[in-house]
Amino acid sequence: MAHHEASLHTIPPEPPRSADDVYTAIKDAVTSGQYGPGQYLREEQLAKSLGVSRTPVREALRRLDADGWVETRPNYGVRVKMWTLHDAREIFEARLLVEPYLAGRASLSIGASDIERLRTLADAMLAITQQPSTPESSEAWFTANSEFHAIITAAGNNxxxxxxxxxxxxTPLIKWTFGTYSDEDRVRSARQHFEIVRALEQRNAAWTEAAMRCHILAAESAVLDRREGERPPS
Structure with missing residues (x-):
């Protein structure tokens, strides 16, 4: 991928006033895709765009590097991290270790209002699968899916x-992986959401944990198998 200078615009509606604000502003811009993989971020341009000195920008870039959002290349500068299949595998592996466990815990304490919200989100995602796929429908699915999983893991009380x-x-990698879903993958995923909701309703920790594990494994297979199949032969 050819490297190019970042075309930087003012990120937030108001200039940030602290290093934390600068960190959040740059991270949000990366997450939204305003700065793409491999794009270089220059301190001076960022500082001017954000209305701050270079010091909080430098600190923010160090933190973003430590957190895996950007990478520092000696003699070149700081660029947005370029995600790989290896990164995707690591994230799925970590999710399989943590998310089913939190889902099982959630089944023991999640409230009725949260379960009702989960059902509403599952209905919304199923409805999306019955429409032609567009960038807008994909974004709506991603938003609903993110909230669905966030409610469950928060209810795990850890x-x-x-x-x-x-x-x-x-990480932007999550949207990248979601973009590989076929229509069949989305329908299957939507149906799995209903099984997870049913298991939570039954307060069955083992069932909830198993349903979440199968859900993540199916997503991993859909994403990694397809991406590996797209690789040119070596």
Whole structure:
């Protein structure tokens, strides 16, 4: 991929005032795709765009590097991380270790209002699968799916594991993997959401954990098998 200078625009509606604000502003721009994989981020341009000095920008880029959002290349600069199949495998592996466990815990304490919201989201995602796929419908699916899983993991009552999982899911890689779903994959995923809701309703931890595990394994297969099949022969 050819490297190119970032075309930087003012990111937030108001200039950020702290290093944390700068960190969040740049991360949000990466998450939204405003800065694509391999795109270089220059301190001076970012500082001007954000209305701050270069010091908080430098600190923010260091944090983003440590968190895996960007990578520093000696003699070249800082660029948005270029995600690979290896990264996707690692995220699915981590999800399989954490998310089913939190789902099982959630079944023991999740409230009726949360279960009703989950059912509403599952209905919405199923309805989306019955329409032609468009960028708008894909975004609506992604938003609903993200909320669905966030409700469940938050109900697992382990804030540290939930934060870790949310951090992994914030990466642009998640949208990249979701973009590989076929219509059949989306229908299957939508139906699996209903099984997860049913298991939660029954307060059955083993069933909920198994349903979530199967859901993630199916997603992993859909994404990685297709991406590997697209690789040119070596």
């Amino acid at each position: 804030a540290r594991l939930d934060r870790s999982l949310r951090s992994m899911k914030e």
